[in-house]
Amino acid sequence: MPKDFGIGASSKRREDVRFLTGKGRYTDDINLQGQLHGYFVRSEVAHGMLKRVATEAAAAMPGVHRVFTAADLESAGGLPCGWQITDRFGNPMHEPKHPVLAEGKVRHVGEPIAFVVADTVEQARDAAEAVEVEIEDLPPVLDMKAAVSGDGPLVHDEVPANLCFDWGFVEDNRDAVDEAIRNAPHVTTLELVNNRLVANPMEPRVAIADFDASTGDHTLYLTSQNPHLIRLLMGAFVLGIPEHKLRVVAPDVGGAFGSKIFLYNEEVACMFASIQLRRPVKWASTRSEAFVSDKHGRDHVTKIELALDDDGTFLALRTDTLANLGAYLSTIGSVTPTYLHGTLMAGNYKTPLIYVNVRTVFTNTVPVDAYRGAGRPEATYQLERVIDKAARELGIDPIELRRRNFVQPEDFPYATPVAVEYDTGDYGAVLDKLIEIADLAGFEARRKQSEANGLLRGLGVNTYIEACGIAPSNLVGQLGARAGFYDSATVRVNATGGLVVMAGTKAHGQGHETTFAQVVAEMIGIDETMIEVVQGDTAHTPMGMGSSGSRSIAVGGSAVVRATEKIINKAKKIAAHLMEAAEADVDLADGTFTVAGTDKTVAWGDVCLAAYVPHNYPLEDLEPGLEETAFYDPANFTFPAGAYACEVEIDPETGKVRIDRFAAADDFGNVINPMIVEGQVHGGIAQGIGQALLENCAYDENGQLISASYMDYAMPRASDLPMYVVDHSCQTPCTHNPLGVKGCGEAGAIGSPPAVVNAVLDALNSGGHKVDHIDMPVSPSRVWQAMQG
Amino acid sequence: MYDFQFARPTSLDEAVKALSAEDAQALGGGQTLIPTLKQRLAAPEVLVSLTGIRELRFVRRDGDTLRVGGTATHGMVAREAAAEFPGLAGMAVRIGDPAVRNRGTIGGSLANNDPSACYPAAVLAANATVVTNSREIAADEFFDGMFTTALDEGEIITEVRFPIPERANYQKFEQPASHFALVGVMVAKHADGVRVGVTGASEDGVFRWTEAEDALSGNYAPEAVDGLTVSADGMIGDLHGTPEYRAHLVKVLTKRAVAAS
Numbered sequence A: 001m002p003k004d005f006g007i008g009a010s011s012k013r014r015e016d017v018r019f020l021t022g023k024g025r026y027t028d029d030i031n032l033q034g035q036l037h038g039y040f041v042r043s044e045v046a047h048g049m050l051k052r053v054a055t056e057a058a059a060a061m062p063g064v065h066r067v068f069t070a071a072d073l074e075s076a077g078g079l080p081c082g083w084q085i086t087d088r089f090g091n092p093m094h095e096p097k098h099p100v101l102a103e104g105k106v107r108h109v110g111e112p113i114a115f116v117v118a119d120t121v122e123q124a125r126d127a128a129e130a131v132e133v134e135i136e137d138l139p140p141v142l143d144m145k146a147a148v149s150g151d152g153p154l155v156h157d158e159v160p161a162n163l164c165f166d167w168g169f170v171e172d173n174r175d176a177v178d179e180a181i182r183n184a185p186h187v188t189t190l191e192l193v194n195n196r197l198v199a200n201p202m203e204p205r206v207a208i209a210d211f212d213a214s215t216g217d218h219t220l221y222l223t224s225q226n227p228h229l230i231r232l233l234m235g236a237f238v239l240g241i242p243e244h245k246l247r248v249v250a251p252d253v254g255g256a257f258g259s260k261i262f263l264y265n266e267e268v269a270c271m272f273a274s275i276q277l278r279r280p281v282k283w284a285s286t287r288s289e290a291f292v293s294d295k296h297g298r299d300h301v302t303k304i305e306l307a308l309d310d311d312g313t314f315l316a317l318r319t320d321t322l323a324n325l326g327a328y329l330s331t332i333g334s335v336t337p338t339y340l341h342g343t344l345m346a347g348n349y350k351t352p353l354i355y356v357n358v359r360t361v362f363t364n365t366v367p368v369d370a371y372r373g374a375g376r377p378e379a380t381y382q383l384e385r386v387i388d389k390a391a392r393e394l395g396i397d398p399i400e401l402r403r404r405n406f407v408q409p410e411d412f413p414y415a416t417p418v419a420v421e422y423d424t425g426d427y428g429a430v431l432d433k434l435i436e437i438a439d440l441a442g443f444e445a446r447r448k449q450s451e452a453n454g455l456l457r458g459l460g461v462n463t464y465i466e467a468c469g470i471a472p473s474n475l476v477g478q479l480g481a482r483a484g485f486y487d488s489a490t491v492r493v494n495a496t497g498g499l500v501v502m503a504g505t506k507a508h509g510q511g512h513e514t515t516f517a518q519v520v521a522e523m524i525g526i527d528e529t530m531i532e533v534v535q536g537d538t539a540h541t542p543m544g545m546g547s548s549g550s551r552s553i554a555v556g557g558s559a560v561v562r563a564t565e566k567i568i569n570k571a572k573k574i575a576a577h578l579m580e581a582a583e584a585d586v587d588l589a590d591g592t593f594t595v596a597g598t599d600k601t602v603a604w605g606d607v608c609l610a611a612y613v614p615h616n617y618p619l620e621d622l623e624p625g626l627e628e629t630a631f632y633d634p635a636n637f638t639f640p641a642g643a644y645a646c647e648v649e650i651d652p653e654t655g656k657v658r659i660d661r662f663a664a665a666d667d668f669g670n671v672i673n674p675m676i677v678e679g680q681v682h683g684g685i686a687q688g689i690g691q692a693l694l695e696n697c698a699y700d701e702n703g704q705l706i707s708a709s710y711m712d713y714a715m716p717r718a719s720d721l722p723m724y725v726v727d728h729s730c731q732t733p734c735t736h737n738p739l740g741v742k743g744c745g746e747a748g749a750i751g752s753p754p755a756v757v758n759a760v761l762d763a764l765n766s767g768g769h770k771v772d773h774i775d776m777p778v779s780p781s782r783v784w785q786a787m788q789g
Numbered sequence B: 001m002y003d004f005q006f007a008r009p010t011s012l013d014e015a016v017k018a019l020s021a022e023d024a025q026a027l028g029g030g031q032t033l034i035p036t037l038k039q040r041l042a043a044p045e046v047l048v049s050l051t052g053i054r055e056l057r058f059v060r061r062d063g064d065t066l067r068v069g070g071t072a073t074h075g076m077v078a079r080e081a082a083a084e085f086p087g088l089a090g091m092a093v094r095i096g097d098p099a100v101r102n103r104g105t106i107g108g109s110l111a112n113n114d115p116s117a118c119y120p121a122a123v124l125a126a127n128a129t130v131v132t133n134s135r136e137i138a139a140d141e142f143f144d145g146m147f148t149t150a151l152d153e154g155e156i157i158t159e160v161r162f163p164i165p166e167r168a169n170y171q172k173f174e175q176p177a178s179h180f181a182l183v184g185v186m187v188a189k190h191a192d193g194v195r196v197g198v199t200g201a202s203e204d205g206v207f208r209w210t211e212a213e214d215a216l217s218g219n220y221a222p223e224a225v226d227g228l229t230v231s232a233d234g235m236i237g238d239l240h241g242t243p244e245y246r247a248h249l250v251k252v253l254t255k256r257a258v259a260a261s
């Protein structure tokens, strides 16, 4: 019997009532009294010396209050990077300044140069056209291999060969891995590109900054996944505003996928302008601006080598990656291609020796940072692609090859050679489940049917692992993180028994209002409707690191549990007093306190009332009130894992790929709300298929973004996607957090691209085309080209 | 957008007059022009909406000719030509999405002559006549390379007359992002021969594949074009396909159109 409330119930998403009826309140729905509007003058060239920015004519235009340039922002710092990487020689990474408005040079198309503030957006835009910008073009740095060659132009004069850092992981393994690969009976090599993507959340970014000179309070309304992080970065590092005078509010957020983690130029400019002008200043991104100013994702070029013995046992793995940082180091741009990527290279396998080399490169492109999966899709893609290639070379069934190398249930906890310890898992069970739900037994018959229709059918099966629940603060501190990665919750019980959970995390579509309420409802045994979840406002929530890296339930949810436990402990003391019993004998179930061995009871609501109307209360031993806060710092990452299968049909005349079937078996540990979890997997797979088949963020040789609108940037549409079969019944609960949960937000985007590409290659090979590799997106044109030999 | 004046005449004469003003521009369904204005890539002084002119909004059969009014929407053509000229209706029903089809017009599409638009291929293959407020222009004279046509400044497309072919079919291979035609081929079999209109492929815009026309006029079967090759010279190469790929698609789609017609 499926549960109808609490943990394990598919409770309907309470937030959807407002989202689906047009009642959501997004940042752009907020308009403040006396608000001004900003518009950015952006660079139209990729690389050049900024010779002159003349603002006089613009400043004199109707409605214009001020035109800001870098010269005005001298007091402001650059945008900080939150994670310092140490290179493989022990040196800190290069951190060139990331100015709010371009200083001296422009480094990518779309970089903000001036900020015009006027009474209306149209006036600001008119005036922006009157700002005279003189740029002396420099040759752009675009191709990563050329960029690091050492004899081309430099994005930042102080960064030789455009190399931010050269990272080796684990550096001590380097020689042993080289040796093992040299001596291996078989080495499979693959060079591939992990294509650059644009996140494209449905809601573009918006900021409204409001400085109140009468109180000295600064308020920022922002499309953000992590308002506390923004407050810390903007306040302490850029504008010097003390945190108690800076409030960041993220109302409803319409999707983000990572792109709303970062501190951006635009919100800093709004706050700076508001302080100067003493009026609220609003900026709302257009979709065109989003393409050239939202942080991009992925963009790796990798050579991967897998050494195997004759029976297919993995002996060693070596990767050499160039990772594009774009023009500046973004907030977590340094950790995304390193620790979030290198630590996953073991996958689900017992490869004894692994060495990952990543060189991060500055180029004249939009900065690159975390996008759904952030480093983990890049890891999974390389690994699962090279395994398929090895299987083909050795003539071993690709599923069997994977199975032979799995970490086995009895191996947990399993320490990988890339510095992480998997707490639990059962990869064989998940694979078996996949084989069942994907009906792989029927594949050959389906292939025959496709062939009869003149189409090529292929199957791609892969596994994935990811590290979620980011992150143990002491560990990441040693690795260079400049912040802690705990999360927090306050539970405030009201006198009549209802309660508010104030969370440090911030959902941007994932349904935390529902999920967190389910957790608390389960623990206390009260109705979910008695629980309200508040998030996204630094004034009303404890300091937390927000929602990213599939961390909200594993870290934020654990904080909710801890805070609720504190509440229950105190409530038991009160109940013991009311029932004149020993605290140790008091139990709570279904919202009622009982005393073991007696028929005494007291209801949850009566205890709450006693806490706030303490007429009969142990005031000498216990404070009145019922409100507790917990901060939770995880002991380890969590390791969701799964197995995915994709079946495609290719039209051999046109090269068009159609995904016919897609199945996903995931182990997320315990699941709070199965419906929400399935929704997350569906969305993730859509994005993974988007990357594999459609999405291509491309620059031309001048550094102009070619795919700068939906005319050329192909987002997945419903008609591009099959019906999915998903399953999460294989559950090995996380061993180190109170809910036994692992996180599910990114899995779909991580596990699906290799399944799609491997399926395409399988289809082509079945048709006699000896094709080892096609880069994503696997467009009809590329498939056709590959078939031409 | 920049500021502009807006006129919505109800007769053709008024529209012609309004369009004679300095920097006046016609507005059809706005599916191309409005996004252009929003991006500030055009700055007309006056926008003259044609959609208030009742007499330009029709689809009707007149003997062997299908007459489509200049502001007939793609949706109207998809519905109202389905029985008379299914090849044309089948093309119209795959333009954009329902919102685009319910606003976008045949006049706007032809005047714009986007190299990836669908209508130009149909007009060429059907050997239609483009009628304006001042003259009649044969299909072969109308298109003049990407985004250029024989229309004069302020000239309004009032009607398009399609001789109804014996058989016709449009095959569209969608560009993955825009869903415009990466390549689109309309084949029309007339009593006096076959015409093949190709869109999306050439840097010179829509064109007739005359070798295929000759071959198909002799033998109206997909195999008739087997021996032909399309040169990649002058074909569009972009993010979505090389010139060779487009040239290849022209042939594949021509055969499919013949088979499906």
Ligand SMILES: Cc1cc2nc3c(=O)[nH]c(=O)nc-3n(C[C@H](O)[C@H](O)[C@H](O)COP(=O)(O)OP(=O)(O)OC[C@H]3O[C@@H](n4cnc5c(N)ncnc54)[C@H](O)[C@@H]3O)c2cc1C
Pocket (backbone or CB within 6 Å): B025, B026, B027, B028, B029, B030, B031, B032, B033, B034, B050, B070, B071, B094, B095, B096, B097, B100, B103, B104, B105, B106, B107, B108, B109, B111, B112, B114, B116, B117, B118, B119, B155, B156, B157, B158, B178, B179, B180, B181
């Ligand atoms: C999302 C989307 C998808 C689309 N997909 C496709 C597709 O798959 N295939 C396709 O072919 N098209 C597609 N289009 C384009 C669509 O068909 C447009 O409707 C068409 O290109 C322009 O027609 P309109 O009536 O909207 O013209 P407008 O945008 O109003 O005008 C376009 C131009 O034509 C001029 N003009 C308009 N009417 C006349 C007239 N009667 N006489 C003279 N000049 C005139 C205008 O001055 C302007 O220069 C798509 C558009 C969108 C927005």
